[in-house]
Amino acid sequence: MKKSFAYALLSLTLITSGCLGQNRLDELTLVLTFGVDQGKNGEMEIYTAVPVFHKEARKKTELLHTRASTFREGRDRLDNQANGVVETGKVQNILISKRLMMRKGLFDLLDVIYRDPKSALMTDLIVTDDPIEQVMDVDIQDKPRFPVYLRELVRSSHISEASVSTNVRRAYDQFYEKGITPYVTEMKLSENKLKISGTALLDKRGYYVASLDTEESIQLLILQKDTHHPIFMTVQLKGKDVGKKDEESQSISYSIDYTHSSYKTYVEGNQFHFDLHFRYSIVLTELLVQLHPMQDKEKLEKAIASEMKKKMEAVIAKFQKHHLDPIGLGKYARAYAYPQWKQVEDDWGRAFSQAKVRVIPEVRMISIGSLRK
Numbered sequence: 001m002k003k004s005f006a007y008a009l010l011s012l013t014l015i016t017s018g019c020l021g022q023n024r025l026d027e028l029t030l031v032l033t034f035g036v037d038q039g040k041n042g043e044m045e046i047y048t049a050v051p052v053f054h055k056e057a058r059k060k061t062e063l064l065h066t067r068a069s070t071f072r073e074g075r076d077r078l079d080n081q082a083n084g085v086v087e088t089g090k091v092q093n094i095l096i097s098k099r100l101m102m103r104k105g106l107f108d109l110l111d112v113i114y115r116d117p118k119s120a121l122m123t124d125l126i127v128t129d130d131p132i133e134q135v136m137d138v139d140i141q142d143k144p145r146f147p148v149y150l151r152e153l154v155r156s157s158h159i160s161e162a163s164v165s166t167n168v169r170r171a172y173d174q175f176y177e178k179g180i181t182p183y184v185t186e187m188k189l190s191e192n193k194l195k196i197s198g199t200a201l202l203d204k205r206g207y208y209v210a211s212l213d214t215e216e217s218i219q220l221l222i223l224q225k226d227t228h229h230p231i232f233m234t235v236q237l238k239g240k241d242v243g244k245k246d247e248e249s250q251s252i253s254y255s256i257d258y259t260h261s262s263y264k265t266y267v268e269g270n271q272f273h274f275d276l277h278f279r280y281s282i283v284l285t286e287l288l289v290q291l292h293p294m295q296d297k298e299k300l301e302k303a304i305a306s307e308m309k310k311k312m313e314a315v316i317a318k319f320q321k322h323h324l325d326p327i328g329l330g331k332y333a334r335a336y337a338y339p340q341w342k343q344v345e346d347d348w349g350r351a352f353s354q355a356k357v358r359v360i361p362e363v364r365m366i367s368i369g370s371l372r373k
Contacts, residue, residue, distance in 0.1 A: 029082035032147035035095040036071065037132035038103060043067045046074035047095075047136050049146045050082070061146045063136055072112040092147040093124040093154070094168070095187075097132050098200070098208055106182065106206030107175050113168060121169040124154045127200040127208065130189040138194055150194070154185050157196035159228050161221050162214040164199050164326075175206065178345045179330025183220075186211055201324050204349060209322050212315070219315040222259065223276070223327045230255035230283070235307040237289050253286035254304065257366065263329070265336040272337065272355040274329055280308070283367040293368040305363040312359045320357075323349035329357075 035047035048064045064081050068074035079086050096109065106125070113119040128135055136146065143149045158165035163185045166174070174182040182202040188195055199212040199220060212220060221227050234253040258281040266273050282304065284293055291300055319325060330348045334341040344351035 029084040029086045031088045032092045035132035035136050037097040038100040039067050043069055047132055048078055049136055051145050071109055089118045089120055091120050091123045093126060093150045095126050095128060095132055098127055098129045101208035106202060123168045124151060125166050125171055125184045126187050127184045128187045135189055139192055161218045161227055161231055163196045163217050178348055179334055180328035181324045181326055181349060183326040201326055216315050219312050225261060230257050237303050251288050254282040254284050256280050256282050263332055265332040267337045267340045272333055274357045276359050278361045280363050281366045282363055284369055297365055301363040301365055305361045308361045309359050316357050320353040323353045325352045
């Protein structure tokens with residue numbers, strides 16, 4: 001009787017503790033990064049970065065490669081190369097080449113991920129103009145493992161307003177939300193180092209259309225209200241009444257410590273109008289023009305506001321030229337002009353390209369730093 005009770009208790013302990021069906025880490029092929037590139041004859045070049053846990057191994061990450069016509073087929077073929085049980089539920093990042101996204105839509109590529117309930121939805125999406133094999137084989141001996149390094153690079157660039165941050169879950173929302181067009185972090189390989197280069201803009205089908213550099217990406221994040229203060233900026237003041245401090249310098253640097261924004265949406269004559277109001281509180285951090293920060297305070301504020309307006313309008317003009325709306329102004333159109341929105345909701349990019357967008361910035365300088373002049 002006592003033995004039967006002991007066996008029953010032991011079985012219950014094994015079941016409830018999760019000890020059954022466990023996997024040893026060094027017996028797993030833990031896929032943390034996928035890379036997809038354009039191949040020959042319509043096939044894709046698929047790469048994976050797999051961390052190596054064996055003590056005898058010299059390299060921390062193993063690179064696997066195969067060719068396949070679909071992402072799903074590629075994953076199956078990679079299983080044949082793995083020296084352990086393949087686990088794909090912890091993928092941290094997916095790298096996609098720009099030339100592939102000109103031929104295949106992002107959402108067709110990710111279809112297999114959205115259909116698999118075991119997929120990691122917080123996986124970062126990254127586009128690059130360089131060959132995926134070179135990007136994934138970059139030398140990072142003095143850095144963390146490749147998937148971890150890539151994830152930290154994307155997150156730090158988003159916090160410093162150098163690029164957006166889009167994961168698999170957010171891309172799904174952008175695809176099914178009619179009032180916005182998708183966008184993805186863009187990265188490049190420079191002198192054998194990885195660097196975030198800005199933002200890749202996609203059309204509603206998920207095809208690559210255009211890019212923003214890091215400076216333009218700041219404007220996009222401000223327009224999206226997705227910033228982390230303070231935001232550090234430097235502008236060139238080239239007005240006739242602004243003198244140079246020396247032969248070359250005519251710039252001013254500041255940090256935006258607070259931003260208040262409000263968007264007004266209305267329709268006139270079947271045309272959407274958006275008035276984008278911004279109130280910035282800035283701190284002067286560097287002054288290389290012939291203006292006094294106290295005596296010429298109003299002139300400086302107006303000059304900075306004028307430069308910010310120019311940059312933001314240039315980025316919006318780029319969106320409208322390519323029939324893109326990564327800001328998400330379509331959601332404001334739906335909220336404040338629903339009857340007119342219903343007529344254009346299936347082709348919002350074209351409707352937005354014909355919209356009238358006014359940027360109205362106000363700048364208030366709240367500090368000039370420690371110097372008195």
